[in-house]
Every structure is written in C-alpha cells, then in structure tokens.
Amino acid sequence: xxxxxxxxxxxxxxxxxxxxxxxxxxxxxxxxxxxxxxxxxxxxxxxxxxxxxxxxxxxxxxxxxxxxxxxxxxxxxxxxxxxxxxxxxxxxxxxxxxxxxxxxxxxxxxxxxxxxxxxxxxxxxxxxxxxxxxxxxxxxxxxxxxxxxxxxxxxxxxxxxxxxxxxxxxxxxxxxxxxxxxxxxxxxxxxxxxxxxxxxxxxxxxxxxxxxxxxxxxxxxxxxxxxxxxxxxxxxxxxxxxxxxxxxxxxxxxxxxxxxxxxxxxxxxxxxxxxxxxxxxxxxxxxxxxxxxxxxxxxxxxxxxxx
Amino acid sequence: xxxxxxxxxxxxxxxxxxxxxxxxxxxxxxxxxxxxxxxxxxxxxxxxxxxxxxxxxxxxxxxxxxxxxxxxxxxxxxxxxxxxxxxxxxxxxxxxxxxxxxxxxxxxxxxxxxxxxxxxxxxxxxxxxxxxxxxxxxxxxxxxxxxxxxxxxxxxxxxxxxxxxxxxxxxxxxxxxxxxxxxxxxxxxxxxxxxxxxxxxxxxxxxxxxxxxxxxxxxxxxxxxxxxxxxxxxxxxxxxxxxxxxxxxxxxxxxxxxxxxxxxxxxxxxxxxxxxxxxxxxxxxxxxxxxxxxxxxxxxxxxxxxx
DNA sequence: CTGTTAGCGCCTTCAG
DNA sequence: CTGAAGGCGCTAACAG
Numbered sequence: 001x002x003x004x005x006x007x008x009x010x011x012x013x014x015x016x017x018x019x020x021x022x023x024x025x026x027x028x029x030x031x032x033x034x035x036x037x038x039x040x041x042x043x044x045x046x047x048x049x050x051x052x053x054x055x056x057x058x059x060x061x062x063x064x065x066x067x068x069x070x071x072x073x074x075x076x077x078x079x080x081x082x083x084x085x086x087x088x089x090x091x092x093x094x095x096x097x098x099x100x101x102x103x104x105x106x107x108x109x110x111x112x113x114x115x116x117x118x119x120x121x122x123x124x125x126x127x128x129x130x131x132x133x134x135x136x137x138x139x140x141x142x143x144x145x146x147x148x149x150x151x152x153x154x155x156x157x158x159x160x161x162x163x164x165x166x167x168x169x170x171x172x173x174x175x176x177x178x179x180x181x182x183x184x185x186x187x188x189x190x191x192x193x194x195x196x197x198x199x200x201x202x203x204x205x206x207x208x209x210x211x212x213x214x215x216x217x218x219x220x221x222x223x224x225x226x227x228x229x230x231x232x233x234x235x236x237x238x239x240x241x242x243x244x245x246x247x248x249x250x251x252x253x254x255x256x257x258x259x260x261x262x263x264x265x266x267x268x269x270x271x272x273x274x275x276x277x278x279x280x281x282x283x284x285x286x287x288x289x290x291x292x293x294x295x296x297x298x299x300x301x302x303x304x305x306x307x
Numbered sequence: 308x309x310x311x312x313x314x315x316x317x318x319x320x321x322x323x324x325x326x327x328x329x330x331x332x333x334x335x336x337x338x339x340x341x342x343x344x345x346x347x348x349x350x351x352x353x354x355x356x357x358x359x360x361x362x363x364x365x366x367x368x369x370x371x372x373x374x375x376x377x378x379x380x381x382x383x384x385x386x387x388x389x390x391x392x393x394x395x396x397x398x399x400x401x402x403x404x405x406x407x408x409x410x411x412x413x414x415x416x417x418x419x420x421x422x423x424x425x426x427x428x429x430x431x432x433x434x435x436x437x438x439x440x441x442x443x444x445x446x447x448x449x450x451x452x453x454x455x456x457x458x459x460x461x462x463x464x465x466x467x468x469x470x471x472x473x474x475x476x477x478x479x480x481x482x483x484x485x486x487x488x489x490x491x492x493x494x495x496x497x498x499x500x501x502x503x504x505x506x507x508x509x510x511x512x513x514x515x516x517x518x519x520x521x522x523x524x525x526x527x528x529x530x531x532x533x534x535x536x537x538x539x540x541x542x543x544x545x546x547x548x549x550x551x552x553x554x555x556x557x558x559x560x561x562x563x564x565x566x567x568x569x570x571x572x573x574x575x576x577x578x579x580x581x582x583x584x585x586x587x588x589x590x591x592x593x594x595x596x597x598x599x600x601x602x603x604x605x606x607x608x609x610x611x612x613x614x
Numbered sequence: 615c616t617g618t619t620a621g622c623g624c625c626t627t628c629a630g
Numbered sequence: 631c632t633g634a635a636g637g638c639g640c641t642a643a644c645a646g
Contacts, residue, residue: 009408011385016639019322019622029366033549034354035347035565044341047368056387059364061354078318080363101316125518188554221554243342244551246493247528258342323623326638 003155025055027268028061028077030085032152036186036214037242038257042087042110043118045261053269055082062089065151072098083268085109087117090155092138105271110257111157112280117271119264119281121255127164127209129253130237133287134207136170138295139235142169143180143192143205145215147193150185159241161211180205184215191218196215206234206296213238213245213252220248220292241288249291256283332362334575335384337369338394339459343493344549344560345564349394349417352568360576362389369396372458379405390575392416393423397462412578416571417564419587420462424578426571426588428562431590434471434516436560437544439470440594441514442479444545445602446542449476450487450512452501457492468518468546487512491522498525506533508574513541513603520545520552520559527599538601548595556598563590 017022029046033039058081062071072095077084081104088110091099096115099106107117134142144165147158149254169176179201182194191210198204199222210216216238224236230236238245241254263281270277325331336353340346354364364571365388369378379402384391388411395417398406405424406413415425441449451472454465475481486508489501498517505511506529517523523545530541537543545552548561570588 013386013639015322015326019326020641022641034351035344037342040342040347044368047366057366059354059366061351079320188550217551217554243495244524247524320623327625329625
C-alpha cells in the first residue's frame, strides 16, 4: 500500500493535516522593499535556512503608507502562518496591537525593534566606524547624507547612524553645522541630490559620510560631475558594502546582510520549537578601506604659506 | 451574530475553507536569485497585483544546481499552490514532467520558455538595439561580455543577446572574432574580469557590449583602472537600465522589469479565473543614451597621417 | 503495536 | 430563501 502511494507520488494535503492539528510550517516575511539589494540579500539568508527546515515562506511586500495601512488593517497573513518576520520595518503601538491579534511569533531583522526579538547590526557602531575613519584621516569638515524613509520615520537604523555622526564630531571637538547634513529618502539618485545641496555652499565638506552605499554612489556622481575628484577633493564613505561598492572603489563599513537573515531564521526556528533563543543578536560590522577616502588636501590658506 | 464575529475580528480558516473545496489563492514564485535587482523588481511587480487580488505568494529560491535538484525532486510547493511562476528559470524536459505532477497553472517571466505561457522582452531586439547603436557610432571592433549562468546553461536571455551581436556584425560586414567575446557568469566582478581578458590583446575593442548593466559596470571599472577613458578610449553599453546605470552614466537598453512582473501576474489571474490570456507577451525595450558611448577615437595610424 | 473512529472548520448540497 | 447535514483528507486518541 505504502509503495503504491509512493509510486503515484502521493503527498499529504497540507490543508487537511494542518486542519487536523498537525504540525504547521509557514512563516510570513514582511518587507518594505524588494528591489534593493539589502532586502534581497536578507531574504536570501532567511529563505535558505527556512527552506532547509521545510517551512514555507509567504512574502508580503509593504511598500508605501497605503500598503502599510492595508496590511495592518486586513492582516492578510492571519491564520496562515506560524510566525512573522519583519524586515527593516519598525511598527508603532497600534500596529503592534494588530499584530498581537495574529497570535504568532514575531521576529525583527535589520533594525532593532524593541518589542520583538531581533537581529541586526549596531548602527551606532557602524556609523562611528565610518565617521571615525574620516576623522582619523584628518577631516574636520565632514558632511552627512542621512537616509530617511518618509513611510517609516524614526527607523532605528537611520537614528543610530545619525547619532554616530554627531557623537563622533562632538568627541573630536568639532562643532555641529546643520548645513553639512542633508537628509533624503534612501536611493542613489537622492544621494546625488543631497550632494548637490552640500556642494552649494561657500565651504563644502572635505568628506562625506553617507548612511548607505547607494547614497554614497549618488554623492560620488555629483562630485565628479562638478569636476571634482574623489577622494582628492572630497572623500566619500558609505555603509553596507553593497556589491557595486567594490566595483566603484567605495570605502565603506561592511555589514553581514545575508547572515542577519540566516541568524534570524535560525532563531525563529528555535523559538517555534519552544527552545530558547537570544532575544537580541547584534552582528559585527567592519571598515573596508578602498579608494574613495584619503586625507584631506592641505588647505591653501594654511599650506600655501611656508613657515 | 455577524456583528459579534466582526467584533472579535474573526477570519475564516483558510485551511478548512480550502479543504472544503473553497476558493484557493496561493501562487508559488520560483526564483534563482533574490539579491539581484532584476529579480527583486520582477517580484515586486508580481506581488503588487497578486496581493491586490488577495492571493498569497509563496517564495521558493532555487539558487544552485543542488537547490534545483532538490526543488524538482521534492516539489515543495506540491498541493500548496494553485499556480507557479517561474522567474528567469528555464526547465528541461525532466523538470517539466515533474512540474506536470503538480497539476497547476505555470507561467514564465523573464526569459521565454517555450512550453509555458510567458512574458518577457525580445532579447534579440534588445541586443540589436545595443550593438546597432555602437555600429551607428562608427565602431567596428566591438567586444561582447556575455552572461552565462553555469546553473542554467542555454538561458534564452543569453542566447538571444548573443545572437543579436553576431547578426549585427554580420549584417555590417564585420567578421566575427572569437577573441572579442568573453563569457562569464552574471555579476559585476565577473564583468570586470571579462574586461581584463578583452584588454589583454594586441588590439582591444573600441566598444564593448555587455549582456547586462552589472557586467557593463564591472567592465568600466577595469577600463578605468587601466588608465583608459570611457567613452574616449572604449565605449560601453549594457542592457537593463539598472538603477545604478543612471548614476554611472551608462548607456543601456532599458527593459521594463517591474512591468513584466505585473503583466505576468495579471495574465496568471486571468487564467486562474478560466478566462483567456495571451500565451506570449513581449514588452518593448528602448535605447537609453547616456555618456558611456561615443564615436570611436580616430585611429592613430589613420588620423595621424595628414592626407 | 496495528486498526479504527471521531472530529478539525468550513463549503455545498439538500430539504424545509 | 434560510437552515441543517454530509464530507473534504488528515491526525490523534482510542480500542482491540
């Protein structure tokens, strides 16, 4: 009998088996962007261990505010999954309450979200690694291109990376200057625009710290279009170690993106099995020096005068 | 009664409803890469219309040959979905037979697969748009960096783009030269390596046609590292219109990636409803001229001698 | 330890 | 047109 079943390549109906109280294995992955490398790599990591464990991945793309409202109002994953993974998607109190309704495990990745177990990097540390590198090279006029998703204000990632900038300058005794900070939505073209703003000043920065490599790449474009040299005239540093960064010789702070997905998934599986798992995992980041940063060119009014 | 249910925010159990013969709404999306922009954008398109129609998306990442074997052997989506979408993933006869077993609708996107309804671009035309542009500019020594995924030999995308190159040269009366063609796996770093090969010749090409923007970006890196100018010394053209291309001033042939996903999903929904839908949809591509291409510099041994 | 039976929560069909 | 009953395919608890 068993053999006959196999020959007809029979498989149990997951519906029926779940209905009857059988084991269930489905998790929802909720993600704000899909075409950005960061999220793709994260999902790749998640999916790889989830698939290994034979759990299915339901994908929910929650892009703009509309999607978001819809998602939390309708809770499309309701009754369909045993766990939820939030990718770079902080939730407010109301949303948390809605999620509560689903009565399933929730894990966050890419951006610490206090109320759920999470795995992420330390964005403050990453930012410090970047800014401290610029300071070490001797820069004192350092600009920042800060990322800010209007659909997700207060994303901890941006907050940590911004704080790092201010703290590093403060510790170095450099007064903060608002005109050296440009805040834009994430995305290369916007990085380019932000750099336009930084360049339209009497005294532009000698180095720019961008919250992400994509922003940094945009900034480099603007700098070069202005006829200036990177790093000769202006140094640029990003965060992520996006695949193009290597091709563009962009100095950056590498974060293990895929690994964050992997760890989050492993953690989740533990919790699903009722085992213990860390509530907070922080993976290390690392400065990767390439050729978009160098010491600042000596300033004419100083170096010009022989002692 | 109905009100009470709503107040407790009741939702029907999808398991039970499906088991009892109710409508089912789940589709599997099978994808070979997640962290590449092309696939991310495709999924974004798919997901947006699928979600609109309240159908859930199960994600299956089938990366290397191992994954692939596993996927077709175990058919993890079996009995779980009402349709399958194959993203840039041609299947051979054996695999097709396995898929048959699932007894569901199958659609292909991004790369024509004869045996299933598909939506894609015309890769031959796209390639011609690229190569013809180089020819129009006056180039006669044109190199090609061809993409080839070892896990998916004979991917129609690569085939069409390669044929376009040969046909265009032939029509222009330019003899084919094997040493001007470098074939590598898709990925920017490999584009850079391929360009190394093209440069290590007595007479390198004056223009390079890359099968994708990512390959083209890698090629530009190598060219510039060699101290050469793009497009002054060597013109570069890609295909895709990847977001970074705009930032890097890469001339390219744009393909509507997200739209391919959208159309495929709409098509699929039609078919699921039993309505008629086109079996083959080809979306148009378009040359986008930026600053990585220009007419070839007059050759010294010709231009150098005054008439 | 194998074989049987009662639901799981819904949809659909039938009778009222 | 509204209301009760059977069964979808499985699992778990039960009896033999």
